[in-house]
Structures are given as structure tokens and as C-alpha cells.
Amino acid sequence: xxRYYKPTTGxxxxxxxxxxxLTSRQVACSIATVLQENSSDxxxxxxxxxxxxxxxxxKWLSNSNSENDKKIVQSSIDRLSLNKFENRHLNTLSxxxxxxxxxxxxxxxxxxxxxxxxxxxxxxxxxxxxxxNLLKDLSITVVTSLHxxxxxRSNCDEILLLKDGFTLGFGKxxxxxxxxNISEAFRVKACHELLTPSNSKQITFHLH
Numbered sequence: 001x002x003r004y005y006k007p008t009t010g011x012x013x014x015x016x017x018x019x020x021x022l023t024s025r026q027v028a029c030s031i032a033t034v035l036q037e038n039s040s041d042x043x044x045x046x047x048x049x050x051x052x053x054x055x056x057x058x059k060w061l062s063n064s065n066s067e068n069d070k071k072i073v074q075s076s077i078d079r080l081s082l083n084k085f086e087n088r089h090l091n092t093l094s095x096x097x098x099x100x101x102x103x104x105x106x107x108x109x110x111x112x113x114x115x116x117x118x119x120x121x122x123x124x125x126x127x128x129x130x131x132x133n134l135l136k137d138l139s140i141t142v143v144t145s146l147h148x149x150x151x152x153r154s155n156c157d158e159i160l161l162l163k164d165g166f167t168l169g170f171g172k173x174x175x176x177x178x179x180x181n182i183s184e185a186f187r188v189k190a191c192h193e194l195l196t197p198s199n200s201k202q203i204t205f206h207l208h
Contacts (some may be wrong), residue, residue, distance in 0.1 A: 076104040
């Protein structure tokens, strides 16, 4: 989806245009990606890394950033509560802190589509909730992989459930995350338990 692998069948389109017919810069202005594992062996500060999010908008051979770029970068840092880390090098931060930096860099790109691979990985419970609440408040399309099914059901508008790389279901969480679908996808016995007093449901799992 972010032009890492070229499809052998079908097409991936943004606003009706095949992404492989766009320039790399055009794709970078439309799609931002946060991967699960990011390199931490380079000596850039948090501010410098988040500023990299503005690269697709920079003029050819220009390293300067406009006042607007600086405002966008600072806004991204503020939203992820990274102010106290601005001058810290990435390789001095914890895994969860690095993950927040990468999300901030992606937001600085001002994309139309944000793709995240396990964005809550390495984060404690509070940070997980903060990231997910932030993502829900964004006025852009967010595509993310989540292995916590209860978290996915509570936060996603639609879910694509895969089994062995093939689609098992796509649609509203309550329909797709049925006991039968989950049992088939993960080879476990799944059941929905009612939580009181909220009357909300939680998915629990047991081995066959």
C-alpha cells in the first residue's frame, strides 16, 4: 500500500490514480508510514527526525525549512508529547518513545493516508490509549495492523481479517470479529463475554 512491493495482480489507487504512476514525491505527500521496527543507530535528534517528515515538500537541493514547516513539525511534536525529548538523540530513547517519534514524523508529512504496523507495540497501556485516541481524532484515512482484537474492535471503523494471507472477512468489527471467524482464523475457541456494569463485550480465547 505504501509502494514497497509492486502488486502482481490488481492495482492500488489514490483518488483513482495508480500509485505506481505517481512520482515518489507525490506518493510521499499522500501516504505516510510508521513501521514496527525502525533503525535507532543514527545520531539524529527527535526534532531532526520529525523534521524529516517535511522532506517531500522541500525544494530541490534545499535543506532549509520554511516557517510553516517549523510550525507543522512543532505541532506534531506537541501532539505526541515529545517536547522534553526534542534535543535527545533517537538511540537514547526507549522503544515506546521511539515509536511516538515515528508517529510524529508521519504526522509532519500531512498525509491523506496514514499506514501503521502495530503502532501500540512497545507502548504501555496509557500510551496505547493515547496513540489510539490521537489516531481516531485525525481527519485522514488511517490503516493499521493490530493483533489485539479487543483493541481493534473498540477503535476501528472497519476490519480486514486475514487467514494464511487471504481475506476471511471485511466490514464492521462486530460482524467480522464473530466467534466463528476468530476461531477459524486463529485456530482457537473464541467467545464473547459480557462485561458488567458497562455491558460491553470482550473477546476471550481458549486452545482447542
